[in-house]
Amino acid sequence: xKIIESLDEALYTVMxxxxxxxxxxxxxxxxxxxxxxxxxxxxxDRPEDQYDDAIRPPLFLFLTLLISHGxxxxxxxxxxxxxxxxxxxxxxxxxxALLALRLVLxxxxxxxxxxxxxxxxxxxxxxxxxxxxxxGQCFTAAPFALLVGIGTLLPGISLSAGRAASLVTVLTAIxxxxxxxxxxxxxxxxxxxxxxxxQALIAAVxxxxxxxxxxxxLV
Numbered sequence: 001x002k003i004i005e006s007l008d009e010a011l012y013t014v015m016x017x018x019x020x021x022x023x024x025x026x027x028x029x030x031x032x033x034x035x036x037x038x039x040x041x042x043x044x045d046r047p048e049d050q051y052d053d054a055i056r057p058p059l060f061l062f063l064t065l066l067i068s069h070g071x072x073x074x075x076x077x078x079x080x081x082x083x084x085x086x087x088x089x090x091x092x093x094x095x096x097a098l099l100a101l102r103l104v105l106x107x108x109x110x111x112x113x114x115x116x117x118x119x120x121x122x123x124x125x126x127x128x129x130x131x132x133x134x135x136g137q138c139f140t141a142a143p144f145a146l147l148v149g150i151g152t153l154l155p156g157i158s159l160s161a162g163r164a165a166s167l168v169t170v171l172t173a174i175x176x177x178x179x180x181x182x183x184x185x186x187x188x189x190x191x192x193x194x195x196x197x198x199q200a201l202i203a204a205v206x207x208x209x210x211x212x213x214x215x216x217x218l219v
Contacts, residue, residue: 020053023054028142032140036136036137038054039135040132057135060138061106061110061138064145064146065103065106065149069095069099075153102145105214108207109203112207113181115130116202116206120189120199136184147172148173151167151169151170181199181203182196
């Protein structure tokens with residue numbers, strides 16, 4: 001009976017994802033700042049009341065990367081990194097390990113943006129203080145990761161038009177992400193938009209340095 005009850009809850013949770021994931025993705029793309037404010041409010045609620053009408057931010061990022069990975073499997077097949085057995089790349093020996101790696105790599109952007117905000121606000125860096133901006137950042141990192149993932153696959157579909165479409169898609173993802181971050185820093189720090197862009201760029205550069213440092217370990 002305990003197994004049946006667990007299956008009942010698991011099935012209901014997964015089926016809810018089919019409804020709330022598209023809603024969360026749409027709101028994160030169209031109203032990202034509102035979703036980040038929503039994450040700020042929900043963190044203060046009781047655990048059972050949090051994110052009642054959306055997917056929890058870290059889970060939302062994970063599901064988005066899972067969808068991106070599924071698209072890659074359908075379009076390009078198995079990633080060469082899974083078959084590579086040289087150096088630290090041997091640790092990524094399955095699709096699940098590759099998915100976990102991508103979750104860590106894209107979470108770097110989430111982490112650096114959140115840490116940068118706390119530093120600019122002069123707030124002491126603790127587990128509790130970091131959670132609020134980190135969760136909000138997950139809502140914007142997910143669409144960014146999805147667009148980048150799709151963009152990198154386009155050249156494999158069509159060599160002629162694929163490269164141009166890939167460039168447009170990736171640039172759109174970068175411009176959207178930096179725009180949202182600039183507005184977020186500007187709103188949170190009460191500074192002009194151009195200074196918000198500066199803070200966003202600083203955090204993005206730090207994230208890219210850490211991103212490529214981790215990625216190079218697997219080459």
